[in-house]
Structures are given as structure tokens and as C-alpha cells.
Amino acid sequence: MYVYNDLREDCCRLCRSGAECGSIGRSRFGAHIICFHIGPKSGDQLLIHGGIHAREWVTSRIVVRQAMTMLREKLPLGIYFVPMMNPDGVTLAQKGAGVFPNASELLRINGGRSDFSLWKANASGVDLNCNFDARWGSGKGNVRRPAPSSYIGAAPESEPETAALARMTRKVRPVLTVSYHALGREVYYEFGQTGRALERDRRIAEAVGTMLGYRVVGGDLGSAGGYKDWCISRLGITALTVEVIGDTHSHPLTEKDLDGEEKNIWLPLMLAEMCARESGGG
Numbered sequence: 001m002y003v004y005n006d007l008r009e010d011c012c013r014l015c016r017s018g019a020e021c022g023s024i025g026r027s028r029f030g031a032h033i034i035c036f037h038i039g040p041k042s043g044d045q046l047l048i049h050g051g052i053h054a055r056e057w058v059t060s061r062i063v064v065r066q067a068m069t070m071l072r073e074k075l076p077l078g079i080y081f082v083p084m085m086n087p088d089g090v091t092l093a094q095k096g097a098g099v100f101p102n103a104s105e106l107l108r109i110n111g112g113r114s115d116f117s118l119w120k121a122n123a124s125g126v127d128l129n130c131n132f133d134a135r136w137g138s139g140k141g142n143v144r145r146p147a148p149s150s151y152i153g154a155a156p157e158s159e160p161e162t163a164a165l166a167r168m169t170r171k172v173r174p175v176l177t178v179s180y181h182a183l184g185r186e187v188y189y190e191f192g193q194t195g196r197a198l199e200r201d202r203r204i205a206e207a208v209g210t211m212l213g214y215r216v217v218g219g220d221l222g223s224a225g226g227y228k229d230w231c232i233s234r235l236g237i238t239a240l241t242v243e244v245i246g247d248t249h250s251h252p253l254t255e256k257d258l259d260g261e262e263k264n265i266w267l268p269l270m271l272a273e274m275c276a277r278e279s280g281g282g
């Protein structure tokens, strides 16, 4: 199991190897949301995150491996990696409620079950990927009270984790963001954009789909409040959701389910080269 402490150890390792390591903020219960930067600090940047849904913690492993691999490459632009957006939720899904001060409340939200391995939200019962300011609260399946998944929160960016990622994104203004989820082996890229922006984003999504062997899915499918949705509608940038692992697998996932997903490790380099070509007047 890839736990928060493994991420901290990988952080030290990456730091020693020359990555810039830091924190974009703290979770509700005080865990640093760890961030790495690799490549040039000036000019265009990419931003890749994983682990925003608790039970999808295997995606944190992918993003860390990407960072370790990119460290050895000559990148044409800079990349920020945020491997575990929801450290409290990941710990809850892996270890249960016992380590949290609000354990009894969490047990109640979880319907009295002590098994949290299917939990997606943070440790306040807010689904972080429904908590961004993009048609907030209008998503198919949204709920209005704390829950293992789909609770939109009291307001957009009500959670320290979403506020931290939004703040960082506004500051960095990446040209492209990737959000890692599981499952499905799919790429999503659409949220109401039109014209040239839609054409550009579809072209990039199709290149990613071809590289990974994943299906590219157009339309927004009733999505709302997601990070990708917010990047597209509020910042006008290309934003992809990449769902790893085929749907013959099922939750709860283990690291073994990552077998066959190795191509993802090279996605940052492919995207960096593609974005560098596009901004070079191509």
C-alpha cells in the first residue's frame, strides 16, 4: 500500500536528486499537500495531480514515478507534480477512522462501517472533485450532506485542499493540467468550451488516448465542480482527466492493479513536448 509516509520518503529522495520539493498547503487535519517541480521555472508550465479521490490512492504512485522519471529527462517546459491531493482521505481509506479526531462522525457518515476502503471524500466527508467553482452543485449525483462521495461542500473551495490547488493553479497559470483518477482507461477533456479551444483540447486528448491506448470521451457527462471543469471554464486552459486501470478491475484497488499502466510514466514528457511545439508557433 502506498501510504502518505511513503510519499514523504519519496519526497526526500526526489529532493536529494535535484527536484524542488514543497507544500501547496495543508489538509483539514494538517498533512502537507506535497508538490514537486522539475524542469525550467520560467515559461510555460504543466500541472499534474493524483490522489484527489481517497480510494484512488494508486494514482499517487503513478504521479511520483512520473516525477522520478522526468528528473532524468531534458524537459522543454516546467512541470509541477502534486501526487496526493487528499492525504487525509487516502489515510482514511487505507487505515480507517481511528487516527482521526472526528472518528465517530466519520463512522456515522460511513453508515457505521469501519471499512473505509471505498471512501472518496476528504476526512470531512467532502468530495474534493465536486468542490470547485464550475457549475458547482449541478452535477449528476451530487449530494448535500457529508458522505463517502459526491458531497459538494458548503461552498466552492470550502475545503483547504481545493483552496490550495485552486490558489496554486491561479498563481502558476499552467498551460495544461492533468487530473489522475481510476478506473476506466479513459481520457476526458470537455466542459462547455467551443471553437478553437475545443479543437485544441480534443486534439491533445486524442494524442494522449493514442499514446496510452485509452478511449477518449467527449461531452461533460453531467460533470460539475471538478478540477478539470474549473480549469476549462474559469481559466480557459486545457485540462484532462485521465482514468487509469481497466474496468475489468474493481475498487478497492491495490498496486498490483497498476500492472499494464506503465505508459503513463512517460505522459508528462509527451505533453511537455507537445505543448512546447504548440507554443513554438506550430
Ligand SMILES: [Zn+2]
Pocket (backbone or CB within 6 Å): 053, 056, 180, 181, 182
Ligand atoms: Zn476519481
